Amino acid sequence: GAVVSQHPSWVICKSGTSVKIECRSLDFQATTMFWYRQFPKQSLMLMATSNEGSKATYEQGVEKDKFLINHASLTLSTLTVTSAHPEDSSFYICSAREVREGEQYFGPGTRLTVT
Amino acid sequence: LAKTTQPISMDSYEGQEVNITCSHNNIATNDYITWYQQFPSQGPRFIIQGYKTKVTNEVASLFIPADRKSSTLSLPRVSLSDTAVYYCLVGVENQGGKLIFGQGTELSVKP
Numbered sequence: 001g002a003v004v005s006q007h008p009s010w011v012i013c014k015s016g017t018s019v020k021i022e023c024r025s026l027d028f029q030a031t032t033m034f035w036y037r038q039f040p041k042q043s044l045m046l047m048a049t050s051n052e053g054s055k056a057t058y059e060q061g062v063e064k065d066k067f068l069i070n071h072a073s074l075t076l077s078t079l080t081v082t083s084a085h086p087e088d089s090s091f092y093i094c095s096a097r098e099v100r101e102g103e104q105y106f107g108p109g110t111r112l113t114v115t
Numbered sequence: 116l117a118k119t120t121q122p123i124s125m126d127s128y129e130g131q132e133v134n135i136t137c138s139h140n141n142i143a144t145n146d147y148i149t150w151y152q153q154f155p156s157q158g159p160r161f162i163i164q165g166y167k168t169k170v171t172n173e174v175a176s177l178f179i180p181a182d183r184k185s186s187t188l189s190l191p192r193v194s195l196s197d198t199a200v201y202y203c204l205v206g207v208e209n210q211g212g213k214l215i216f217g218q219g220t221e222l223s224v225k226p
Binding site: 103 | 153156157158159160161202213214215216217218219
């Protein structure tokens with residue numbers, strides 16, 4: 001089946017630094033990718049929709065200048081958490097929507113810890 | 116967006132059939148019903164999707180009554196490895212692929 005990977009799987013960074021998370025669709029093309037954040041014992045919260053070659057669309061309450069999203073190709077989207085703070089510590093999950101069938105597949109997630 | 120309501124948690128024992136019901140009173144005519152499974156520290160995994168009546172695959176069955184205001188995910192003969200959070204989502208197809216997750220149901224399977 002279709003596979004979505006994320007890199008890194010976990011990362012620890014110091015407060016004030018920036019962290020980049022990659023989301024790749026390995027065996028299919030995805031014009032649309034989505035980024036979610038999940039805090040412990042909570043549901044997934046949609047952060048933004050990423051469309052290849054255009055600007056991302058952010059959900060209400062999500063700071064676009066803090067969470068930079070780039071979708072430069074049909075198989076890669078990146079999320080950069082800028083000037084990270086401890087409250088940004090969370091589990092970040094991406095999903096990719098296949099071009100042809102419209103099916104959506106999730107990545108394994110990235111655990112971000114900001115110290 | 117159609118809002119969904121599920122039980123927060125459920126307990127079961129190995130070998131039993133588990134039925135998780137989801138209410139979605141405001142479902143639109145062209146909305147589909149989709150269920151996902153999520154293990155701790157992993158991304159969600161697609162289980163099943165349906166529009167009406169009954170859908171069955173190798174993992175689960177999905178029962179949808181005629182009024183479509185609710186749906187029931189049925190897991191036959193659960194095992195310990197089925198312990199996870201199960202999410203019911205409604206209205207994916209007409210939202211450009213956006214998936215809005217509700218609170219989900221935390222299923223605990225005991226030996």
